[in-house]
Amino acid sequence: MFRWLIVACVSMLLLGGSARAESDPPTGAPAGTAVGDSTTPPASAEVPPPFDKADTAWMLMASALVLFMTPGLAFFYGGLVRRKNVLSVLMQCFMCMGLVTVIWVFFGFSLAFGGDTAGGFIGDPGQYFLLNGVGFGTTMKVAGTWTTVPGQLFAAFQCMFAIITPALILGAFAERMKFSAFTLFIAFWLIVVYCPVAHWVWGGAEGFFGLGKDGALDFAGGTVIHVNAGVAALVAVLVMGKRQGYPTRISPPHNLPFAVLGAGMLWFGWFGFNAGSAGGAGEGAVRAFAVTHIAAATAGFAWSLIEWMRNGRPTVLGIITGAVAGLVAITPASGYVDAGGALCIGLGACIFSFIFVAVLKEKFGYDDSLDVFGVHGIAGLWGAIATGIFAVEGFGIDGKGGLLTGNIAQLGVQFKALLYTVVWSAFASFVLLKFVDMLVGLRPTEHDERVGLDLTDHAETAYTLVE
Amino acid sequence: MFRWLIVACVSMLLLGGSARAESDPPTGAPAGTAVGDSTTPPASAEVPPPFDKADTAWMLMASALVLFMTPGLAFFYGGLVRRKNVLSVLMQCFMCMGLVTVIWVFFGFSLAFGGDTAGGFIGDPGQYFLLNGVGFGTTMKVAGTWTTVPGQLFAAFQCMFAIITPALILGAFAERMKFSAFTLFIAFWLIVVYCPVAHWVWGGAEGFFGLGKDGALDFAGGTVIHVNAGVAALVAVLVMGKRQGYPTRISPPHNLPFAVLGAGMLWFGWFGFNAGSAGGAGEGAVRAFAVTHIAAATAGFAWSLIEWMRNGRPTVLGIITGAVAGLVAITPASGYVDAGGALCIGLGACIFSFIFVAVLKEKFGYDDSLDVFGVHGIAGLWGAIATGIFAVEGFGIDGKGGLLTGNIAQLGVQFKALLYTVVWSAFASFVLLKFVDMLVGLRPTEHDERVGLDLTDHAETAYTLVE
Amino acid sequence: MFRWLIVACVSMLLLGGSARAESDPPTGAPAGTAVGDSTTPPASAEVPPPFDKADTAWMLMASALVLFMTPGLAFFYGGLVRRKNVLSVLMQCFMCMGLVTVIWVFFGFSLAFGGDTAGGFIGDPGQYFLLNGVGFGTTMKVAGTWTTVPGQLFAAFQCMFAIITPALILGAFAERMKFSAFTLFIAFWLIVVYCPVAHWVWGGAEGFFGLGKDGALDFAGGTVIHVNAGVAALVAVLVMGKRQGYPTRISPPHNLPFAVLGAGMLWFGWFGFNAGSAGGAGEGAVRAFAVTHIAAATAGFAWSLIEWMRNGRPTVLGIITGAVAGLVAITPASGYVDAGGALCIGLGACIFSFIFVAVLKEKFGYDDSLDVFGVHGIAGLWGAIATGIFAVEGFGIDGKGGLLTGNIAQLGVQFKALLYTVVWSAFASFVLLKFVDMLVGLRPTEHDERVGLDLTDHAETAYTLVE
Amino acid sequence: MKYVIAVIQPDRLNDVLDELEKAEVHLVTAVQIMGRGRQKGIAEVYRGHKEAGSLLRKVKIEVAVNDSFLQPTIDAITKGARTGHIGDGKIFVLDMEQCIRIRTGETGSVAIG
Amino acid sequence: MKYVIAVIQPDRLNDVLDELEKAEVHLVTAVQIMGRGRQKGIAEVYRGHKEAGSLLRKVKIEVAVNDSFLQPTIDAITKGARTGHIGDGKIFVLDMEQCIRIRTGETGSVAIG
Amino acid sequence: MKYVIAVIQPDRLNDVLDELEKAEVHLVTAVQIMGRGRQKGIAEVYRGHKEAGSLLRKVKIEVAVNDSFLQPTIDAITKGARTGHIGDGKIFVLDMEQCIRIRTGETGSVAIG
Numbered sequence A, B, C: 001m002f003r004w005l006i007v008a009c010v011s012m013l014l015l016g017g018s019a020r021a022e023s024d025p026p027t028g029a030p031a032g033t034a035v036g037d038s039t040t041p042p043a044s045a046e047v048p049p050p051f052d053k054a055d056t057a058w059m060l061m062a063s064a065l066v067l068f069m070t071p072g073l074a075f076f077y078g079g080l081v082r083r084k085n086v087l088s089v090l091m092q093c094f095m096c097m098g099l100v101t102v103i104w105v106f107f108g109f110s111l112a113f114g115g116d117t118a119g120g121f122i123g124d125p126g127q128y129f130l131l132n133g134v135g136f137g138t139t140m141k142v143a144g145t146w147t148t149v150p151g152q153l154f155a156a157f158q159c160m161f162a163i164i165t166p167a168l169i170l171g172a173f174a175e176r177m178k179f180s181a182f183t184l185f186i187a188f189w190l191i192v193v194y195c196p197v198a199h200w201v202w203g204g205a206e207g208f209f210g211l212g213k214d215g216a217l218d219f220a221g222g223t224v225i226h227v228n229a230g231v232a233a234l235v236a237v238l239v240m241g242k243r244q245g246y247p248t249r250i251s252p253p254h255n256l257p258f259a260v261l262g263a264g265m266l267w268f269g270w271f272g273f274n275a276g277s278a279g280g281a282g283e284g285a286v287r288a289f290a291v292t293h294i295a296a297a298t299a300g301f302a303w304s305l306i307e308w309m310r311n312g313r314p315t316v317l318g319i320i321t322g323a324v325a326g327l328v329a330i331t332p333a334s335g336y337v338d339a340g341g342a343l344c345i346g347l348g349a350c351i352f353s354f355i356f357v358a359v360l361k362e363k364f365g366y367d368d369s370l371d372v373f374g375v376h377g378i379a380g381l382w383g384a385i386a387t388g389i390f391a392v393e394g395f396g397i398d399g400k401g402g403l404l405t406g407n408i409a410q411l412g413v414q415f416k417a418l419l420y421t422v423v424w425s426a427f428a429s430f431v432l433l434k435f436v437d438m439l440v441g442l443r444p445t446e447h448d449e450r451v452g453l454d455l456t457d458h459a460e461t462a463y464t465l466v467e
Numbered sequence D, E, F: 001m002k003y004v005i006a007v008i009q010p011d012r013l014n015d016v017l018d019e020l021e022k023a024e025v026h027l028v029t030a031v032q033i034m035g036r037g038r039q040k041g042i043a044e045v046y047r048g049h050k051e052a053g054s055l056l057r058k059v060k061i062e063v064a065v066n067d068s069f070l071q072p073t074i075d076a077i078t079k080g081a082r083t084g085h086i087g088d089g090k091i092f093v094l095d096m097e098q099c100i101r102i103r104t105g106e107t108g109s110v111a112i113g
């Protein structure tokens, strides 16, 4: 034990020291000196334009909102599992918050948003190592455009996205993956799947395969995040097999109010997610905000109606599932459509997800514990396609909008971007899962799964029964 | 089933198409073109002034905060009912989020903020149908004044208000209204009660009855929202009758921590509600923020003291009830009073609500399940009156402030606005309830009410007991 | 009862009247008049510079976020106690929100931020009595510098800090302090301990002992808030003695998901706490935001690793405890370090807190119910010291940074500030506790403690068992 | 001495307690259980997946009484719990050999009340 | 008449209920309990403090049956609950003197089913 | 064989478990219940409305023992649970006819431990 502490202390000082050594002078000049006149921006010969304070105010908030989504997701998922596994779900979400951030700071951000490396497959991991060279008071050039907020704020905002993406996946194999396997898997997945895809779509000058140049529309990460996570989820489900007792022996959600709380937090946080993706407090943010809300509401409402017609009783789990599906689907479209488009996208998300979750899943018989593929994957795919349908004029290739304004090409580009993401995510996730299985084994023992992961993986129980 | 899906898909495409057809060119010009120079604003000959980004940053946040209040309310209410009905409360809140938004987008916003129709009774439903003509990047003229944020953001902010108002009512008939009846009731109520009243107070050039011209003070909707909902709640309670077993056979709150969580979320969200009603990040917002906090704190603290003196033990339910009463009461006053006024308004809200909830309700014997009238109605009435008492100079008719600065007329105007709202809300709510009762029946069967609405209306249970 | 109500009403009117009498003309001029040209700012001969709207937008939000931390703390603490005491914890937190605000409005703010009195020991209580003279639309001079937001917003932001500080302490004596004693204690403690220390560090022109002039770095209140509360907690623990049955007969946390929820809310709110301490939406806020997130994530992750190595199983309670320790430690440093520094500070916070909580506490045998000293005290001390180590150039005495950039003097100054705070907090807290013990007695009867404070102090139970 | 176990509808608990009180049976324990009876439960639905949902919430109460109190106890429970609908529940009577009051160590009939 | 009490693993509940159904024993109550048995619990850890953690979650079911149904009931429970691992639980059989159906007031064997 | 039911104060559970362990009675089940006893509850208050509040939280434990273990079990529970205050609770002893270990199918005395 004490050995470890000494090691930790020493490495801490070294790290601090090295951080010092590598760090350029603080980008923020001491009070009294005008910002940005004496410091030469590190990674670019150009002088970065000053940041906009109103944009910064909004992006600070938006980043906080996106961070808040991960606890929200934890409760959305945690409420749906059984009592004996709720902590394992919460723990995995918090592990994402911890581990992903650490990786992001060291080289994850650099992998996603550094200069093109390996032919644009990924960013240069050394460029922003330890976030050096990313300014606290200076803007940053991303894929050829300057942010209007300081680079570090952009990095923090993106960090929140990187946290929630692997967290989304965990719903698929909830109640049946060992924590050690989970930890390794998300670390690898972040580096091998998330960072490259983020780089292609947002970070590269042109992008591997020219995704950026093509003009694929993805406002807030429908493809990078939801399709990506949804596909990885499906692969994980197939690789790992079913939970013991699935489908007849699984108790219903142990605490639906928690799931509702989580849904509320997600809806709230999603405003930061989508409207924050505008990068500032301008027209894009307003548009994203408005259509996000409309799509979520429409999809939740529509899900209730479908259940009402089909089963005679609309359910709480249904309305929140619908709302989340709507939020997912509007994500890539949120900067490009109007209220009518949002209504349609929400409605479509609800219909397609419902069919998958309530009809096809039972047919296919796979055990996607919390319907990550059915909700995030399917609604994400629909959203990416729908962006190519409903985009209004002024956006899309040459500003021609989507299919409804006659721009068929846009739809093709959307499919292309989806295809690359699906293929890479499926392939790489599969390999990573097999690799982690070799290293530590994916599933707990039969006994551990029966007793529940809270106790066997974390030595805790969520609620006292007798006290 | 599949029939329905086909119908849905077709109507979706039609909707998308029509949205396209009707939609004017996107108000936000493509990147590179200066905002607002080539596009002629649709509904007005004047050129709208550009929006303010700092105001937009705050209003984005404020809108998100107000949305967050509805899940907060769901938990505030949900924690207080019995285990067997908690989901029905959560469901009704989420239904408001879904259904109200859809109505709002189609024509609700237009009814409230469109041009005067029917002599100023309501807005023109066609003017902003599907939010067409409301700009994502252009400001909007509301009741003769230009917003400083884009029109769509204003519409979204107002949408959050329209969501929470019917949600407030449901606490009154919690545990005893059929979900089908609830859904119909709120849809009608929104259109027939909320939209007109919102139009009179905020949306009309002069307002029906000249409410706007008179100079009635209602900063953030004390009358439109809280008095309106509180009166409808009282009417609903009287129309529907008591719960089975009331008052001796009703178990205490099943989960008080949930109610506390809800209260925390409400307090947090109320900053968006009140300070957002300033429309921007200026002096009005600061004033509203400060006095909102003071009134909530004072009322919560005072409620504790009253209980301490009266029963010897202050309760958690008491302190959160007090805080909510304080928040309600400060709502109409929040832009017009100072710290001293906020203290008095909070204190008064606490005293009057306490008397109603703890003394008079038992005397009268009506069953207002969660004291919507006692808290929202009474504190709302007090707040509207108190605004006419404590408004500081610079506000009110001719900027003369309220009663304490000698402006007695203000008090009269406040009473007049209250009177119209109370009368219309009571009358129309009564008619609507009777109408819905005829259509589907308001109350569940005796058996369903006994088993609980979660199971009988939604086919779910909130918590597993044995798993 | 009715006697009391009459007294309350009369005093209310008097209060309102006096508020009116004392109040200067509203700082915000009526619409149409330019802001600030005709009104002479009340407490200063200089003309205050106008406020910045973007800064105001962010500070409105940040203040709301900090308020949200107190319910977050309530759940963080409430989930960890036993079922029979959860309401008492929630109640104490809400009491802080109520009572502290009222004191703050009357004279607390003035004590902390009024002009130097008693040789700089404390502020002038009359200067901002009832917040008079603090502008809603005008900036304010604090310790020689003008805020860039209206004074009332600054006062509200600071009020949220004053609320959470005594709330932090209550975790130490959770489950064993009478509510009456608690209420008296925090009222006294706020006035006698918090306000002076806040005055020394932030409010005074030079500060008692010259803390301000010395150049001690404390960005967001690590010393004023966390060390201060942590030391008071330790003293309280020693004065009050152990809970019945400690350590072998205490049940584990009754609802760990609540604690996780609270941790999520704290993390979210802490962005307002730290980045809001920059006072605006500039570089300081961005820096604070980024490093806050990094430190929290690092510490949470590291705690998991330590547990993994030591016990074979990382726990949920561990990861959230670590995250909170990281947030505490980064608080004083958040405006002055970079990503590397944040990693080190987070790591250190985790290690030192872990040793205290898991090893030394059991050795010493004191009963700090929820480890307030171990987490807030220890991580707070480390954070204050670490600020003197890892501050980057451009900050600190003469902008020379911390120890790692060769500025040893900084470390000395940090120790000096700590010393004063620890001594005063320990001494005054001890005296106050003894005094309250004399007045009403600190501990409940043995029977009451056994039955639980929810029932015996508040006449409520948190959850129904049979209904 | 007899040990009486009764399974009743949750919302009848207060009535049963009141009736027992009237019958001078003050001491009782109550617990929430799930019961499968003739009263068919409503099938629960989760994302389209139907649960058998055969278990319904009930309350179980247990009372230890002296023999002379047995019939009054049964009558009181019946009176308080009966609604005439399916699902009203059952009363089970077991023989009890011994009863001890922990506080005093008293045993037998005297310890029951 | 017999009163059968069984302590089983929580995840076997559905199987036991199914088996009982097959044995035509429809009526049953179930409750969540904590049990200390041969199956050693995993020590819980809270901030480094180890709990004895000897109690594990179990489910207790109770069935009142007529004498002729006793053996089928025991067999059904055994069949549904047995995994062959430590922790499978126990069945306890008590004699029952009387049974009353609250709804109708019927007593004895006829009231059981 | 006997079936022992004890109602105790929640905070004595650990002591009772320890005492039982010392008496070599390892196996036991525990459940949280509400009890109405001589110990008067504190009236709960909700928005000024007073609840009767007659029910207090208790813990019920159940132990099946062989006859020779009966007295040690009673003694152990008494020792662990007694505080001398009202509300300490009761022990009820019922006769048990049969005991089956599900895992092995063993019956009778041997299946108890």
Ligand SMILES: Nc1ncnc2c1ncn2[C@@H]1O[C@H](COP(=O)(O)OP(=O)(O)O)[C@@H](O)[C@H]1O
Pocket (backbone or CB within 6 Å): D007, D034, D035, D036, D037, D038, D039, D056, D058, D085, D086, D087, D088, D089, D090, E027, E028, E029, E062, E063, E064, E065, E101, E102, E103, E112, E113
């Ligand atoms: N033989 C039995 N064994 C165990 N529990 C029973 C038995 N009979 C009834 N119960 C319990 O009583 C409850 C009510 O029984 P039910 O058959 O629904 O009512 P009724 O007495 O009106 O026919 C059931 O849910 C079950 O928990």
Ligand SMILES: Nc1ncnc2c1ncn2[C@@H]1O[C@H](COP(=O)(O)OP(=O)(O)O)[C@@H](O)[C@H]1O
Pocket (backbone or CB within 6 Å): E007, E008, E034, E035, E036, E037, E038, E039, E056, E058, E085, E086, E087, E088, E089, E090, F027, F028, F029, F062, F063, F064, F065, F101, F102, F103, F112, F113
């Ligand atoms: N004699 C007993 N008295 C009370 N409860 C018992 C008794 N024996 C077993 N149990 C309950 O049954 C559960 C399972 O018993 P255990 O000894 O773990 O399994 P096995 O039957 O495989 O040896 C225990 O957790 C306990 O709750």
Ligand SMILES: Nc1ncnc2c1ncn2[C@@H]1O[C@H](COP(=O)(O)OP(=O)(O)O)[C@@H](O)[C@H]1O
Pocket (backbone or CB within 6 Å): D027, D028, D029, D062, D063, D064, D065, D101, D102, D103, D112, D113, F007, F034, F035, F036, F037, F038, F039, F056, F058, F085, F086, F087, F088, F089, F090
């Ligand atoms: N005759 C009884 N039948 C059922 N439960 C009982 C009986 N007597 C006592 N209890 C249970 O024991 C608990 C403690 O009993 P109480 O009378 O308060 O204590 P004491 O033994 O000190 O008189 C009660 O709350 C009740 O749940």
